[in-house]
Every structure is written in C-alpha cells, then in structure tokens.
Amino acid sequence: DTAVSQTPKYLVTQMGNDKSIKCEQNLGHDTMYWYKQDSKKFLKIMFSYNNKELIINKTVPNRFSPKSPDKAHLNLHINSLELGDSAVYFCASSQGLGDYPLNEQFFGPGTRLTVL
Amino acid sequence: AQKITQTQPGMFVQEKEAVTLDCTYDTSDQSYGLFWYKQPSSGEMIFLIYQGSYDEQNATEGRYSLNFQKARKSANLVISASQLGDSAMYFCAMRDQEGNQFYFGTGTSLTVIP
Numbered sequence: 524d525t526a527v528s529q530t531p532k533y534l535v536t537q538m539g540n541d542k543s544i545k546c547e548q549n550l551g552h553d554t555m556y557w558y559k560q561d562s563k564k565f566l567k568i569m570f571s572y573n574n575k576e577l578i579i580n581k582t583v584p585n586r587f588s589p590k591s592p593d594k595a596h597l598n599l600h601i602n603s604l605e606l607g608d609s610a611v612y613f614c615a616s617s618q619g620l621g622d623y624p625l626n627e628q629f630f631g632p633g634t635r636l637t638v639l
Numbered sequence: 640a641q642k643i644t645q646t647q648p649g650m651f652v653q654e655k656e657a658v659t660l661d662c663t664y665d666t667s668d669q670s671y672g673l674f675w676y677k678q679p680s681s682g683e684m685i686f687l688i689y690q691g692s693y694d695e696q697n698a699t700e701g702r703y704s705l706n707f708q709k710a711r712k713s714a715n716l717v718i719s720a721s722q723l724g725d726s727a728m729y730f731c732a733m734r735d736q737e738g739n740q741f742y743f744g745t746g747t748s749l750t751v752i753p
Contacts, residue, residue, distance in 0.1 A: 554739060564678070564728055566743040578739050613684060617734075617741075627674050628732075628741055630684035 526550050529614050529631035536604055537639055543600045544634045546614030554578075555597040556628065557589060558613040566613070572597055604638045611635050641666050643731050645744035652721045653752050659706070660716040660747045662731030668692075672734040673714040674741070675705065679727040687729075690714060718749075726751045 527548045536542055548555065556579075557569040571579035575591045586602045597614060614631040642665040652658035664673065675687040690698045690705045698705040706715040718725055731744040 556741075564746050566730065568740065571739055573739060611682065615684075626672070627686045627689055627734075629686065630676075633682050633684075635682075 527614060527616055527629050527631040529612075529634050531634060532632060533635050533637075535637045535639065538604055538606060540604050541600070541602045542604060542636070543598055544612055544614075544636075545596070545598045546631055547596050548614075548616040548629070548631075549595065550616055550618070550629060551595075552616035552618045552629075553594060554617050555591065555594070556615040556617075557597065557599050558615065560611040560613060560633070562610070570597075570599075601636075604636075606638050609636055609638045641668075641733060641735050641740075641742045643733050643742050643744040645731055645747050647747045648745070649748045649750070651750050651752055652718075652725075654723060655720055657717060657719045658721055658749065660718070660729050660731075660749065662714045662716065662744060664712050664714060664731075664733050664742075666712075666733065666735065668736035670736045673705065673707070674732040674734070675703070675714075675716045676730045676732060677725075677727045678730065678746070679724075684730075688716070721751045723751050723753060725749060 530545045554573045556571045559567045569583045570589045572591045588600045591597045611633045615628040617628045618626045644663045671692045673690040677685045688700045688703045690707045702719045704717045728746045730746045733742045
C-alpha cells in the first residue's frame with residue numbers, strides 16, 4: 524500500500540487555467556506539507572498543516588490555496604496558472620510536533636506540473 | 640535562523656569505493672533531527688537515515704552512515720561500497736525543535752562511475 528499518494532502524477536495545462544493536486548496519506552500522521560521543487564532541484568516549503576490546521580504558510584502567491592478536509596488529506600488548488608508555476612510539487616507527511624525523537628517526513632511521488 | 644548547507648553541487652565516486660557527502664547546519668535549538676534523503680532520476684524522495692541531536696552514537700542504516708559532529712554542526716553522509724544505483728541527488732535536512740518544519744539543503748548530485 525502506498526504511504527503517501529498524489530494525483531495526478533503529471534499535469535500539463537495552459538496558462539490561466541485552474542488546477543488541483545490531491546494528496547492522501549495512510550500513515551496516521553498528524554502533519555502534512557506541500558513543497559515545490561524547481562528546475563534546479565531546490566525544495567521550497569509552501570504550506571504545512573497539523574490536524575487540519577494551517578501552521579506554515581510561506582510567501583506563496585494567494586493563487587495557491589491548500590485545503591485539508593481531514594488529517595489524512597491535503598489538497599492544493601492553483602488558480603490562474605502562470606509559466607513560473609511549472610515545477611514538481613511534492614506532498615509529504617510526518618508524525619508529531621516537537622516530540623523527540625523528531626521523525627522523518629515521508630514524501631509522495633510528486634506531481635510534475637507543466638504550464639504552457 | 641535554521642539553515643542547512645551542502646557545499647558540493649556534484650560528486651563522482653568509483654564503484655565499490657566509499658564517498659562522503661557534506662552537510663553543515665545552523666540552529667540554536669537543543670533538540671533537532673537531521674535527515675538524509677535520496678532522489679534518483681525517477682524523482683521520488685527516499686528517506687535514508689536519521690540522527691537525533693541527543694543521539695551519541697552515529698546512525699547507520701546498511702551501507703549508509705551519518706557522521707555526526709555536534710560541536711562542528713556537521714552531519715555528513717557516508718556511503719560505503721558505492722553501487723551504480725547510488726547515482727542520485729542527495730538532500731540533507733533538519734527538523735527544528737518545534738517539529739513543524741523541515742529545512743533542506745540544496746542537494747549534492749552523486750555519480751557512481753563503473
């Protein structure tokens with residue numbers, strides 16, 4: 524069984540469109556994240572949710588809106604897509620906040636978004 | 640502010656030899672976690688190894704070991720007996736004391752030469 528799953532794996536769309544990426548984890552983790560990985564492979568955190576509550580919201584255009592219907596799901600909706608949004612988007616999850624030992628993140632397979 | 644530094648953008652190693660990938664970190668937290676991830680060309684992020692800030696022994700997982708030098712704030716990854724399948728991007732990461740954020744380095748691209 525896949526621990527962290529994302530759909531779709533590939534997303535090709537036109538500039539100006541709205542799209543969503545879905546993420547689900549079956550690990551029972553409390554915390555979920557969205558990362559953007561650019562063409563230089565740099566991983567940038569976008570959002571983090573703990574038990575459906577937003578706890579990290581980095582400087583991300585408000586065209587990006589995360590939604591967590593329950594602690595096992597964290598979806599990412601992107602409005603008015605721009606060329607610069609082309610990247611790989613990773614969902615991840617981890618257990619615990621501030622509890623030592625500090626556990627690792629598990630990543631989904633990534634969604635490669637291409638905006639034309 | 641938390642920070643992870645990987646100074647080696649690219650590394651080459653001969654098959655069957657050992658290689659060390661460097662990672663230094665900056666934090667004022669007492670409690671933190673250090674991690675290494677592997678990203679092969681297929682794109683997935685694979686967790687390799689974890690070291691807690693209070694762990695006195697260096698972590699080991701099979702051919703991977705983490706050379707943790709707390710005073711120097713370094714957490715180097717050592718891969719022994721390199722294999723062709725080790726060719727990938729490697730990321731060092733740190734989880735802070737609050738636990739709600741991971742900080743990633745810029746990665747090191749490792750190429751194993753036959």
